[in-house]
Amino acid sequence: MKRTSNNRQRGAALVELALITPLLLLLTFITTEFGRAMYEYNLVVKSTRDAVRYLSVQTPGTHIAEARNLMVYGNTAGDGTPLARGLTLANVPVGTCCTWQTVGANPLITTVTVRISSYSFHSLFPSVMGVVFADANGNIVFSDITATMRAPS
Template sequence: MNFSLQKGVAAVEMTILLPFMLLLVFATGELGRFLFQYNTLTKLVRDAGLYLGAHADTRQTSNLPYPLIDAECGNCISETKNLLIYGKTSGGTDPLLKGLSAADINISEIPVGSRRLVISVSYNWQPILGEKLTTFGLGNEVDLSFNLKTNYAVTAL
């Protein structure tokens, strides 16, 4: 076989395989990023839950105020949300997870009167390379974004 012909065959093979190899590399990177962000979200919810459990009952009574609002617990709700979003109770400008906001967080006592506080977070994860995967006219685009949900329950001290 001619040496120049072998170079041409290798170039054709590389041209055919390169898109698949790049897809594998980028998909692996996105999966790693997804796992990192989900891990970060669960850690933030856990830390916020521990903070809330220690600060929810400023009156030291057997029942928590109902409804549990900032005015009744020394701003524990807004401080917990700030801790979850920014990593500190005083707030900030850049959330630790892009797109996470106070509207994504729900704090409630379930069941009422149990002193069991549940923090629920619904976070819309977005891939770096775009929200939709094109099918090049062979069908509908595939939506790559999805919702991460996590909950943490803690008993108020």
């Protein structure tokens, strides 16, 4: 009885699938977490832009609490849930969150800058199959997120 090539290949597809599945899962998790991190980063950047836009039409040195709430909660009242997981008012310190600067002589230009400090993205999967995405707790700490806008004169 002659063995055909088909009999020798039986089960090869299953072995190949078993070998490649961990790599495909790893790539899927990495892509998902990277997408989530970029989404949350963009949420925080947009909230800083909204806050600086809000403060640019206010009297310098006022409405800081409302701007902080706008950065964290997305509204000036400060109610609801934070825009991003792990974002709190502690990331928007009162002394350094909102600064005004006046430059020039003629015309006088006033700018306002808002800052979110030490925002950490919390990964759902700190590691997959031994590959660590972030620190031991699954956190990726972003550098300070700032936005500056000129206030109308």
